[in-house]
Amino acid sequence: MERAGELALRHGFAAAVAIGALGLLAYPLISDNLYYQNMIILSTLLAIMASGWNIISGFTGYVSLGHSVFLGIGAYTTALLSIRVFEGASPFWFVPVSAVVAGVFAAVVGAILMRTRGHAFVILTIAFLFVMQIVTLNWSDLTNGNHGVTLPLPRWDAAYQDWPFYYSLLGLLALSVALSWWIRRTKFGMGLIAIREDESKAAGVGINTRVYKVLAYIASAVFVGAAGGVYAYYLTFIDPRGMFRIIVSVQIVLAALLGGRGTIMGPVIGAFIFEPLNEVTNNVELLAGPRRLVFYGAFLAAIVLLLPRGIIPSLAEIRTRRREQRTAATVGQRLERPLVRVAERAPAAADPSGRPLLEVRGVGKRFGGLAALDDCTLAVPEGSITALIGPNGSGKTTLFNVVDGTMPHDHGEVWFDGRRIDGLSPWARAHAGIGRTFQITRLFREMTVLENVVTPLRSFSWRQLGADAVSGPEAERAEELLEFVGMRRFAPMRAGALSYGQQKLVELAQVLMLDPKLIMLDEPAGGINPTLIEHMAEMIRELNRRGTTFVIVEHNVPLVLGLCNPVHVLARGSCLCSGPPDTVQHDPAVLDAYLGEDYLAGVG
Amino acid sequence: MTQLVQVLILGLLIGGVYALLASGLTLIFGVMNVINVAQGALFIFAAFLSWTLWKEAGIDPLLSALVTTPIMFAVGWLMYVGTIQWISGKPASMSVLLTFALALVIEGVSGMVWSTTSHSATPGYFASSYRIGDFYFPKAQVYGCGIAVIVLLALYALLRGTWLGRAIRAVSENVSSARLVGVNAHNVAALTFAVGVATTGAGGAIASVLYPFVPGSHYVWISRLLGIIVLGGMGSLPGAVIGALAMGVSETMTATYVSPRWATLVPYVVIMVVLLARPQGIMGAKLREDVVV
Numbered sequence: 001m002e003r004a005g006e007l008a009l010r011h012g013f014a015a016a017v018a019i020g021a022l023g024l025l026a027y028p029l030i031s032d033n034l035y036y037q038n039m040i041i042l043s044t045l046l047a048i049m050a051s052g053w054n055i056i057s058g059f060t061g062y063v064s065l066g067h068s069v070f071l072g073i074g075a076y077t078t079a080l081l082s083i084r085v086f087e088g089a090s091p092f093w094f095v096p097v098s099a100v101v102a103g104v105f106a107a108v109v110g111a112i113l114m115r116t117r118g119h120a121f122v123i124l125t126i127a128f129l130f131v132m133q134i135v136t137l138n139w140s141d142l143t144n145g146n147h148g149v150t151l152p153l154p155r156w157d158a159a160y161q162d163w164p165f166y167y168s169l170l171g172l173l174a175l176s177v178a179l180s181w182w183i184r185r186t187k188f189g190m191g192l193i194a195i196r197e198d199e200s201k202a203a204g205v206g207i208n209t210r211v212y213k214v215l216a217y218i219a220s221a222v223f224v225g226a227a228g229g230v231y232a233y234y235l236t237f238i239d240p241r242g243m244f245r246i247i248v249s250v251q252i253v254l255a256a257l258l259g260g261r262g263t264i265m266g267p268v269i270g271a272f273i274f275e276p277l278n279e280v281t282n283n284v285e286l287l288a289g290p291r292r293l294v295f296y297g298a299f300l301a302a303i304v305l306l307l308p309r310g311i312i313p314s315l316a317e318i319r320t321r322r323r324e325q326r327t328a329a330t331v332g333q334r335l336e337r338p339l340v341r342v343a344e345r346a347p348a349a350a351d352p353s354g355r356p357l358l359e360v361r362g363v364g365k366r367f368g369g370l371a372a373l374d375d376c377t378l379a380v381p382e383g384s385i386t387a388l389i390g391p392n393g394s395g396k397t398t399l400f401n402v403v404d405g406t407m408p409h410d411h412g413e414v415w416f417d418g419r420r421i422d423g424l425s426p427w428a429r430a431h432a433g434i435g436r437t438f439q440i441t442r443l444f445r446e447m448t449v450l451e452n453v454v455t456p457l458r459s460f461s462w463r464q465l466g467a468d469a470v471s472g473p474e475a476e477r478a479e480e481l482l483e484f485v486g487m488r489r490f491a492p493m494r495a496g497a498l499s500y501g502q503q504k505l506v507e508l509a510q511v512l513m514l515d516p517k518l519i520m521l522d523e524p525a526g527g528i529n530p531t532l533i534e535h536m537a538e539m540i541r542e543l544n545r546r547g548t549t550f551v552i553v554e555h556n557v558p559l560v561l562g563l564c565n566p567v568h569v570l571a572r573g574s575c576l577c578s579g580p581p582d583t584v585q586h587d588p589a590v591l592d593a594y595l596g597e598d599y600l601a602g603v604g
Numbered sequence: 605m606t607q608l609v610q611v612l613i614l615g616l617l618i619g620g621v622y623a624l625l626a627s628g629l630t631l632i633f634g635v636m637n638v639i640n641v642a643q644g645a646l647f648i649f650a651a652f653l654s655w656t657l658w659k660e661a662g663i664d665p666l667l668s669a670l671v672t673t674p675i676m677f678a679v680g681w682l683m684y685v686g687t688i689q690w691i692s693g694k695p696a697s698m699s700v701l702l703t704f705a706l707a708l709v710i711e712g713v714s715g716m717v718w719s720t721t722s723h724s725a726t727p728g729y730f731a732s733s734y735r736i737g738d739f740y741f742p743k744a745q746v747y748g749c750g751i752a753v754i755v756l757l758a759l760y761a762l763l764r765g766t767w768l769g770r771a772i773r774a775v776s777e778n779v780s781s782a783r784l785v786g787v788n789a790h791n792v793a794a795l796t797f798a799v800g801v802a803t804t805g806a807g808g809a810i811a812s813v814l815y816p817f818v819p820g821s822h823y824v825w826i827s828r829l830l831g832i833i834v835l836g837g838m839g840s841l842p843g844a845v846i847g848a849l850a851m852g853v854s855e856t857m858t859a860t861y862v863s864p865r866w867a868t869l870v871p872y873v874v875i876m877v878v879l880l881a882r883p884q885g886i887m888g889a890k891l892r893e894d895v896v897v
Binding site for chain 1: 639687690691694695696697698700701702704705706707708709710711712713714715716720819823827830834838865866868869872873875876879880
């Protein structure tokens with residue numbers, strides 16, 4: 001019943017979009033009203049920009065408040081080529097060049113801007129816009145500066161009105177939407193969403209975030225650049241202040257937020273709501289001049305405060321919330337029996353003195369005056385379940401962060417599987433075979449459980465970017481892993497809706513997807529119930545039997561002593577002592593630093 | 605050589621005013637992790653207020669700081685209660701969007717009240733200078749810088765010497781710990797925001813004499829202020845002062861030795877270079893980022 005309703009809704013939406021598209025295609029043929037043609041042209045332009053913005057800001061989560069810079073770059077490219085280089089040629093020829101130039105700008109600037117995030121990124125996008133405005137204003141030899149550039153007038157028959165502009169922009173919009181749609185269903189798109197949800201986690205599961213982000217920035221710029229070329233010709237006159245306007249960037253954000261960022265059609269719908277509203281209110285005396293700014297400002301503030309996710313996602317959210325309420329009952333159900341079907345690796349004998357898989361040599365890491373790691377040296381033998389224990393603040397998690405590349409270290413070396421890895425990016429370390437879970441689980445909350453598990457990548461290749469996000473064999477393997485951890489039936493649920501213990505299990509499955517040689521577990525038994533702890537220990541043993549090496553940070557001492565060998569004890573950032581569990585638990589230094597005098601008495 | 609020293613003098617005098625304007629921005633960021641993009645628009649609004657007091661009531665524009673400061677304090681408090689408090693805990697980009705939206709509203713309101721033509725307060729000392737040896741000290745700039753220094757010292761005293769100051773510093777270091785020891789973080793945030801906005805009262809009063817302004821001037825100003833606090837280390841008051849002096853000098857230098865046209869580019873170049881090369885700024889400490897609260 002519910003499914004049918006949802007299906008109907010989805011089909012209804014698709015039908016509405018199709019009817020809208022047909023209406024737009026047919027409009028100039030039916031009516032010769034130039035006012036409305038102009039309104040549609042401007043709406044389409046805004047839709048192209050909002051759709052592009054959505055790739056970097058909606059999918060990837062990097063909010064750009066200067067995205068109209070690519071409109072300006074595209075407009076100036078076409079304008080300057082058609083008056084300075086190829087006089088007499090139709091400016092339409094240069095529209096593809098505009099796209100390429102915008103893309104190149106995005107690649108170069110993106111490679112720099114993408115090293116920042118949050119506030120810094122937003123500010124830099126605004127700065128980039130203003131810099132381009134000032135440069136075009138001041139470089140008057142090339143751009144005519146203040147005086148602007150006048151393009152040739154259209155030479156087609158007046159009977160065709162603005163059709164060439166109208167249809168070329170509509171075509172660009174179609175391409176832009178198609179690009180968004182394609183991205184959203186590929187590995188590339190899923191990686192972008194993962195970056196939005198938790199960037200360092202994404203890097204840790206093998207996603208080359210640097211390349212992904214720059215590609216997303218380029219993808220978000222090319223069609224805006226092309227549209228800028230068409231727009232320049234449409235206006236026939238452009239100047240720096242008009243082309244690099246911050247207010248246009250605000251409109252882009254408004255339209256995309258209104259329709260719903262992160263959705264495919266949302267930004268387009270938002271643009272087709274906003275721009276006509278903008279046009280109509282432009283002619284209302286009450287909303288002219290400075291009042292217009294008040295209107296924009298109040299509108300933007302209202303959306304940010306009241307509908308931060310936009311119209312489409314807000315509606316969708318109401319629907320899923322209702323659905324989650326109904327499945328909530330199943331969340332408390334017993335876990336399924338673990339069926340063990342994970343990849344077999346040649347089982348290595350757990351020999352504590354065997355070949356070290358991971359070696360940390362004299363690693364130091366300071367936070368201001370605090371030395372979190374101080375000349376720390378230890379080794380993890382291949383095939384072992386090694387424990388890392390020590391009081392709070394002794395540097396255990398920092399060591400994990402240094403090993404998996406979440407954090408740069410100050411000095412020392414990290415060796416893994418015979419090669420030095422401390423200079424590698426987090427994703428390269430994941431590709432080398434290091435997987436890691438977090439003390440406080442870090443799943444991609446807005447993704448489903450299944451998507452979470454298929455997100456990790458074992459290598460980087462350009463071809464893989466275009467592969468289907470969730471493909472057959474991968475989904476199958478993910479389901480197997482979910483079954484192994486006992487979470488298979490939760491596969492279609494949103495990860496954020498799971499309980500803490502369940503998230504721990506899913507995070508383990510996610511790491512297993514990397515098929516790592518070494519798994520680092522940060523407090524696998526923290527905050528979960530005793531049955532689940534037993535279950536977790538069983539799985540660790542099972543995986544270890546199949547050849548996976550473990551490093552475990554854990555405060556549950558009985559669990560550690562029963563499961564691990566060797567045990568490393570960390571105190572004040574360095575390794576206090578190492579050895580088999582029964583040696584370590586009687587070491588006076590350890591008793592003093594961590595276990596406490598009562599411990600021995602307790603064990604008796 | 606003489607010219608260089610003169611340029612340095614002018615740059616430092618302007619830098620003092622910049623420091624005052626940037627102090628509010630950095631204070632707000634330090635405590636609530638919000639970049640108040642509306643700070644520039646608020647300060648232009650305050651400049652209009654000073655201009656009106658001077659034009660209509662004959663109050664010296666610099667002295668009008670005594671009136672505009674409490675007004676801007678109230679505006680800041682209302683802004684916090686009405687809007688800012690609702691986005692605490694949301695992603696950083698949302699707070700930038702919101703304060704940007706507020707900047708547009710304030711720009712629009714300024715335009716509606718005072719029109720979009722260029723304004724400037726011109727009291728008697730407006731065009732005259734002190735002269736020491738070969739060097740000129742424009743009176744308006746000297747007075748402006750003096751007031752800025754006084755307000756900055758008062759702000760510093762507030763932060764260092766009062767309970768509120770301690771609470772503000774506590775919240776900026778660690779919100780949850782401050783809560784645990786009985787600081788009402790919500791009230792502290794509201795007061796900080798109001799104090800941060802109140803600095804635009806004095807800042808606007810000074811700037812109304814020093815620079816002609818239109819409602820849209822705030823873009824240039826907010827870029828400059830962002831450049832300053834990014835340079836000094838976001839959230840650091842001493843950093844803001846150093847950043848402001850550096851910005852004042854480098855702008856004046858560029859205007860004198862390159863061209864005034866390119867001086868407008870300086871803040872953006874500073875922002876880009878600093879954010880990319882040393883994101884924590886000059887005075888900012890590198891903090892642990894892995895501990896998510």
